[in-house]
Each structure stands twice: as structure tokens, then as C-alpha cells.
Amino acid sequence: MTTMLHNPFYTAEVQGAYDMHSLGRFELEEGAVIPDLQLAVATRGVLNDDKSNAILIPTWFSGTHQAWDSLYIGPGRALDPEKYFIIIVNQIGNGLSTSPHTSTDDSIAMSKFPQVRISDDVRAQEQLLREVYGIEQLALVVGGSMGAQQTWEWAVRFPEKVLRAAPIAGTAQNTAHDHLFTNTLMDAITSDPGFNGGEYETHLDVASGLARHADIWAVMGLSPEFWNTEFWREDGPMSEGEPPFVSFDDFQARFVRPLFQMMDPNALLTMGWKWQRGDVARGTGGDLGSALARITAKTFVMPIDHDMFFLVTDCAKEQALIANSELRVLHSVAGHFGLNGFEKSFIDEVDANLRELLAAPVNGNDGVA
Amino acid sequence: MTTMLHNPFYTAEVQGAYDMHSLGRFELEEGAVIPDLQLAVATRGVLNDDKSNAILIPTWFSGTHQAWDSLYIGPGRALDPEKYFIIIVNQIGNGLSTSPHTSTDDSIAMSKFPQVRISDDVRAQEQLLREVYGIEQLALVVGGSMGAQQTWEWAVRFPEKVLRAAPIAGTAQNTAHDHLFTNTLMDAITSDPGFNGGEYETHLDVASGLARHADIWAVMGLSPEFWNTEFWREDGPMSEGEPPFVSFDDFQARFVRPLFQMMDPNALLTMGWKWQRGDVARGTGGDLGSALARITAKTFVMPIDHDMFFLVTDCAKEQALIANSELRVLHSVAGHFGLNGFEKSFIDEVDANLRELLAAPVNGNDGVA
Numbered sequence: 208m209t210t211m212l213h214n215p216f217y218t219a220e221v222q223g224a225y226d227m228h229s230l231g232r233f234e235l236e237e238g239a240v241i242p243d244l245q246l247a248v249a250t251r252g253v254l255n256d257d258k259s260n261a262i263l264i265p266t267w268f269s270g271t272h273q274a275w276d277s278l279y280i281g282p283g284r285a286l287d288p289e290k291y292f293i294i295i296v297n298q299i300g301n302g303l304s305t306s307p308h309t310s311t312d313d314s315i316a317m318s319k320f321p322q323v324r325i326s327d328d329v330r331a332q333e334q335l336l337r338e339v340y341g342i343e344q345l346a347l348v349v350g351g352s353m354g355a356q357q358t359w360e361w362a363v364r365f366p367e368k369v370l371r372a373a374p375i376a377g378t379a380q381n382t383a384h385d386h387l388f389t390n391t392l393m394d395a396i397t398s399d400p401g402f403n404g405g406e407y408e409t410h411l412d413v414a415s416g417l418a419r420h421a422d423i424w425a426v427m428g429l430s431p432e433f434w435n436t437e438f439w440r441e442d443g444p445m446s447e448g449e450p451p452f453v454s455f456d457d458f459q460a461r462f463v464r465p466l467f468q469m470m471d472p473n474a475l476l477t478m479g480w481k482w483q484r485g486d487v488a489r490g491t492g493g494d495l496g497s498a499l500a501r502i503t504a505k506t507f508v509m510p511i512d513h514d515m516f517f518l519v520t521d522c523a524k525e526q527a528l529i530a531n532s533e534l535r536v537l538h539s540v541a542g543h544f545g546l547n548g549f550e551k552s553f554i555d556e557v558d559a560n561l562r563e564l565l566a567a568p569v570n571g572n573d574g575v576a
Numbered sequence: 577m578t579t580m581l582h583n584p585f586y587t588a589e590v591q592g593a594y595d596m597h598s599l600g601r602f603e604l605e606e607g608a609v610i611p612d613l614q615l616a617v618a619t620r621g622v623l624n625d626d627k628s629n630a631i632l633i634p635t636w637f638s639g640t641h642q643a644w645d646s647l648y649i650g651p652g653r654a655l656d657p658e659k660y661f662i663i664i665v666n667q668i669g670n671g672l673s674t675s676p677h678t679s680t681d682d683s684i685a686m687s688k689f690p691q692v693r694i695s696d697d698v699r700a701q702e703q704l705l706r707e708v709y710g711i712e713q714l715a716l717v718v719g720g721s722m723g724a725q726q727t728w729e730w731a732v733r734f735p736e737k738v739l740r741a742a743p744i745a746g747t748a749q750n751t752a753h754d755h756l757f758t759n760t761l762m763d764a765i766t767s768d769p770g771f772n773g774g775e776y777e778t779h780l781d782v783a784s785g786l787a788r789h790a791d792i793w794a795v796m797g798l799s800p801e802f803w804n805t806e807f808w809r810e811d812g813p814m815s816e817g818e819p820p821f822v823s824f825d826d827f828q829a830r831f832v833r834p835l836f837q838m839m840d841p842n843a844l845l846t847m848g849w850k851w852q853r854g855d856v857a858r859g860t861g862g863d864l865g866s867a868l869a870r871i872t873a874k875t876f877v878m879p880i881d882h883d884m885f886f887l888v889t890d891c892a893k894e895q896a897l898i899a900n901s902e903l904r905v906l907h908s909v910a911g912h913f914g915l916n917g918f919e920k921s922f923i924d925e926v927d928a929n930l931r932e933l934l935a936a937p938v939n940g941n942d943g944v945a
Contacts, residue, residue, distance in 0.1 A: 382804045383824040384795065384800035384802075384803040384804055385800075386824070387791065387795050387824065387828065388795045390791055391760075391788070391792050391795055394791060395788075398767060399767070400769060419760070419767060422760050422763060423792070426753065426756050426757045426760055426796070427796075429753075430753070431751065431887055431889075433753075434751065434753040435751045435753055435890070437752070455755070455756065459756065518800055521800070521804070
């Protein structure tokens with residue numbers, strides 16, 4: 208047995224309360240096995256008697272249930288816990304669900320953590336919903352970025368279970384450019400001598416690799432417009448409790464770098480590998496059109512206008528292949544990181560779109576709203 | 577005295593013939609001194625009697641005179657050596673002009689090489705043109721990327737000497753986003769333990785840092801469209817003498833990485849530092865409008881549509897501040913690296929614009945064409 212590393216970032220104190228659900232032995236698509244897969248789950252609201260009010264939210268790269276809970280869910284919002292039973296499932300390897308640094312089983316701890324695919328997460332979530340909650344159909348699946356990748360996989364793999372889908376800032380089939388971008392993020396970590404092939408003693412050993420990882424995120428996760436308009440000067444969630452940022456270097460040094468430096472390197476690499484390979488067409492011999500034609504959900508495809516790697520053009524091409532779908536472009540000067548809710552206007556746009564989607568009648572479910 | 581490193585990439589055999597011109601002791605804006613500044617210069621054509629047919633081309637990041645000579649200059653082209661005297665000046669620190677790895681003077685060799693600014697290059701070029709060729713006025717200054725930064729500096733600093741200016745894919749004032757992007761390029765090199773604080777024994781010691789440098793270029797120097805349309809499958813300068821590329825990873829491994837792995841790490845860092853700080857407003861107390869108002873040259877501002885860091889929007893803002901100017905957007909799926917002439921259509925666009933610019937009558941010079 209290996210000793211798990213302690214990292215205070217991945218605690219209920221920092222991320223908010225969650226429950227752990229064991230799925231037992233879980234076979235991964237790549238062939239490896241997680242001896243006891245545990246999913247970290249946060250729920251809001253109450254499941255109604257006919258189990259028709261369930262909404263699933265899978266998490267994004269580096270994130271946990273916390274972002275969705277604090278930014279997108281609340282009474283009077285589209286994701287209203289007074290109407291819906293909302294289940295946020297932390298993705299495998301994100302630091303809360305079974306992850307490299309928390310595994311004590313020698314076969315999967317640290318550098319031995321197996322390669323996990325988006326489809327593994329989706330299969331695990333389907334099992335969780337069925338076994339723990341008896342949920343056979345979802346009023347909505349919604350997620351951002353890697354959460355969008357999981358949303359796509361849900362809608363294609365279990366079309367009969369997904370009445371509505373809202374993939375935000377993420378594609379059904381990852382692009383070559385996005386794959387190369389993710390390589391640079393991962394290489395920033397693995398090239399740090401402190402990474403030690405994944406066998407570091409604390410994530411602090413990899414502080415400089417994590418800082419370079421953060422520096423690449425600054426270029427591609429935010430946007431030219433964010434930096435060039437000095438958006439970081441705005442009051443908002445970035446500046447809470449901080450003295451004002453005085454320069455872009457200062458913002459980078461006091462906000463973006465420290466954020467990623469709190470995280471676990473192996474967790475980021477597990478998620479990065481998974482992200483690079485998101486592809487709903489793996490089940491249809493590589494034919495994206497056939498895969499997307501399986502979708503029966505009413506689908507709002509929601510890219511962000513300034514996103515540098517999940518591009519509006521790429522999302523629009525996919526949306527055009529789905530029968531019951533609409534393209535809803537979101538607006539954020541923060542680009543992909545707009546998901547973090549730096550702008551109230553962005554959150555309001557998401558809210559308005561989800562409200563409309565949830566109100567739309569779909570086959571077998573007329574909308575709870 | 578330090579021994580200079582031998583790197584075969586920086587030779588006339590690889591880059592084509594050039595002359596070295598000594599400017600003697602050269603004081604840099606940041607305060608340091610280059611004891612004997614040598615500029616590597618290639619010329620084409622013949623200077624006419626009234627010295628009215630001179631065209632200056634400063635070089636871009638990582639490049640030399642070779643790219644311009646092979647791609648953009650030739651009989652019947654806009655840059656026609658039968659009409660013009662064309663002077664291509666390699667920028668300071670590019671590996672051919674005075675550079676870290678070729679300096680034998682202990683005060684500037686390798687890690688001690690001083691910080692050089694765009695304005696240092698432009699002042700050195702002005703001295704060169706005056707002292708060596710007796711040239712007091714240029715029919716055109718044209719350059720791409722960092723060559724565009726130098727073109728801007730020329731037009732602002734020596735307005736009376738620049739009749740026409742064509743900054744291609746580069747801004748007059750570098751942006752915060754571009755600065756942060758360049759940080760990631762430089763950090764890929766300096767974080768390689770083989771870099772050894774700039775005191776490596778051969779550039780091969782830094783092969784892995786240079787590979788990561790190249791990987792970041794692949795994401796930002798090329799474009800999503802380049803990768804996602806598999807443009808690398810096209811016949812062209814990329815595939816010459818190579819077996820066909822079979823995947824984007826293969827293209828990256830056999831084309832982009834080997835290209836940057838031939839280069840000198842300190843040279844790239846010298847140029848990177850300089851690039852980050854390109855700013856014509858340094859002479860006008862930070863007022864970009866005042867700086868650009870100094871320009872009297874007929875100016876074609878020529879950004880590339882898919883460029884990820886010298887954005888069309890940023891170039892258009894600057895162009896709007898110049899009296900006698902036009903915005904001419906170039907088209908290349910290769911993004912910023914379109915400058916390397918992967919597409920004949922791109923080269924033709926540059927040619928047509930330069931032809932028109934050179935034919936335009938300007939104060940004191942009616943166009944040689």
C-alpha cells in the first residue's frame with residue numbers, strides 16, 4: 208500500500224462538501240482496472256417521485272463541483288435546486304474522485320494511475336445514477352469544457368437517457384490543434400525535474416512546472432482581448448480579498464499561477480490525456496456524422512466567442528450535424544476561462560439559454576419549468 | 577576571450593552568402609555596450625546613381641536573410657533586384673549578426689549577451705546604410721513579424737528617411753498577450769536543465785527545451801485551421817525531400833521540432849526579449865497616437881487573417897492612427913507562419929500589395945516601377 212499525499216486544495220473545506228460513492232471494480236476502456244472506483248458527488252435539490260427532474264453536471268479540467276455550485280446553481284436560476292435534483296459528478300482523476308495522489312493501491316497510485324477516457328467517466332456516471340439514485344433519464348446534461356466532452360459522450364452513448372444536452376465550450380471530437388495545445392500544458396509539468404516521473408513527494412516539488420503550465424493557460428485559456436483591455440483590473444471574483452492588480456505580470460503572479468500551483472500534477476496529467484482524446488466517433492468507426500446522428504436530445508451547442516481552442520467554428524460544424532439542435536454563442540472577453548464567471552453577463556447568458564432549453568418540451572418530458 | 581560555439585545552422589552554406597559589416601563600438605539603449613557590432617547583410621541588385629532605389633528588409637524572430645531572399649525577391653517580383661537595391665539586414669543576436677554564441681568577447685559572450693531593443697537594431701541599420709552605402713532615404717522598408725516591428729520603428733524614428741513602409745504581421749506596440757505568449761516560448765528553453773543558465777556547451781544540450789519551444793510554436797505560430805484541415809499534407813516547401821507526413825504528430829516531429837532544434841538557445845532568447853518590448857511609443861512618453869502621427873511614409877499595414885498573436889484587430893487599431901495608410905489583410909491558413917510561404921497564394925498577395933505600394937507616388941519619389 209502506498210501512502211496518499213495530502214493536498215489541502217482537494218478537501219471539502221476548500222471545494223465544499225461532497226459524498227463519495229464506491230462503484231467497486233471498474234474496467235477502463237484502455238484495459239486497465241481501477242480496483243475500487245470512487246466518485247465524489249455533490250447534489251442539490253430533491254429527486255421527485257417520478258425521477259423526471261434530474262440534471263447531471265460533469266466537471267471540467269482542473270475543476271471540481273465547486274465552480275458549478277457557486278456560479279451556476281441557485282434558487283431562481285435555470286439550475287434551480289427548488290425545481291431540480293442536480294448531481295455534480297467530479298471526473299475521475301480530478302483530485303476528489305479516485306485520483307493518482309489519493310490512491311493507496313500500489314497498482315494505480317501516482318505514476319501508475321491508468322489512462323482514463325471520457326467514455327469511462329460517462330459509463331461510471333451512468334452506473335452511479337442508476338445504482339445510487341435509480342435515475343434512468345436526465346432532464347438535462349450540461350457541462351463546460353471537459354464537462355462538455357462528457358455531455359457529448361452522454362448524448363451519443365445513451366441517447367434514450369438524455370432529454371436535453373448543453374455542451375458549453377467543448378467539442379464532441381477533439382481537434383488536432385487542441386491536442387497539440389494540451390501537449391504543451393502537460394509537457395510544462397513533466398519537464399520539471401521535480402516531477403520525477405510522477406513520483407514527487409508533494410505537489411510543491413513541481414511548483415515551477417505548474418507555474419509554466421499556468422503561463423501557457425494565460426495565453427490560451429484567457430484571450431488577447433482579456434489581456435489587452437486589462438480586464439483583470441475589473442472588480443470581480445478575481446480581485447476578491449486581494450489588493451488591486453497593478454500589471455498583467457502581477458495578475459499572472461498573484462492569480463493564475465497560484466491557482467494552478469495548488470493542484471496535483473498527476474491529476475492534471477490524467478485529465479489532460481483524457482481531454483486530448485475526447486471523441487464521440489470512437490463508437491462509430493470514426494464517423495462523426497453517424498455518431499452525432501444518434502443524438503435525440505434537444506441540444507444547445509454553446510461555444511464562447513473568444514475561446515482559443517474550443518473554437519466557435521469547430522462547435523458550429525458539429526452542431527450542424529445534430530437534428531434537434533441550436534448554436535448559441537456565448538460572449539466572454541475572458542475566452543475559455545469565461546466559464547469561471549469573471550463576467551456576470553456571461554453567467555446571465557448561460558442562465559438564459561439553460562432556462563430556455565429546460566422549458567422546451569421534448570419527447571416524454573414537457574419541461575419541469 | 578571565450579571560444580565561439582560552432583553551429584552549422586548559422587553558416588553561409590545553410591543560410592546563403594552574406595557580408596559582415598563592422599559598426600565598431602555600439603551603445604545599446606539599455607546601457608550596455610557591444611564592443612564591435614557586426615551586422616550580417618545580404619544585398620541584391622544595384623544601387624542607382626541618385627540612391628533612390630534602396631529597399632531595406634529587417635529579419636524576423638529565428639529567421640535570417642535567407643527566407644526573404646528565397647521567397648520574396650526575384651526578377652519580375654515586386655522586390656525586383658533588376659529595379660531595386662535590396663538590403664536584408666540580419667537582426668542583432670539572430671545567430672549571424674553579433675550574437676551570444678559567436679561572441680568571443682568575455683563581456684558579451686553567451687549568458688552575458690546584453691539586452692537589445694528593436695530601436696538598437698534600427699539605429700544600427702541607419703548607421704550601416706549611411707556609412708556603408710551613403711543611403712539617406714529608402715523607397716521602402718518591409719519586414720515580417722519582428723521585421724515588422726523594426727519597420728514600424730524605422731517609420732516613426734526616421735520619418736524623413738522612409739518613403740514607404742510595409743509592416744507585415746507585426747504591431748508597432750507589442751501587446752500584453754503577445755508578451756505573455758513570448759514568455760512561454762522563452763521559459764521552454766530556460767527551464768531545460770541543459771540550458772545551464774545560458775552556458776551550455778552546444779545547442780544540442782538544450783534539445784528538449786528547444787523541442788518544447790517548437791511545440792508551443794506549433795500551437796500559436798501555426799493555426800487551428802492549419803492543423804484541423806491537415807494542411808501539412810499539401811505538397812510544398814514543407815514536404816520537399818521528405819517522405820509524406822502521415823499525422824500531425826509526425827509533421828511536428830519531423831518538421832517543426834527539428835527546425836527549432838537547429839537554432840541557438842541564447843539567440844532565440846535575445847530575440848524573444850527584444851520582441852516582447854517592441855514599442856514605437858517609447859519615444860513619445862508612451863503615447864502611441866503621437867508616435868504613429870510622426871509617420872509620413874505611405875504605409876500598408878498587412879496582418880495575416882489567422883495570426884494568433886499579431887492579431888488583425890490589433891494591427892487595424894494602429895493603422896487607423898496613421899494618416900497615409902491602408903489596411904491590407906493577408907490570407908493564410910498557416911497563421912503567423914504563413915510568412916514562411918507555405919502557400920503560393922500568400923506570397924502572391926504580398927507581392928501584389930508591395931507592387932502597388934512601390935508604384936504609389938510619394939513625396940519626393942514617384943515610384944521606380
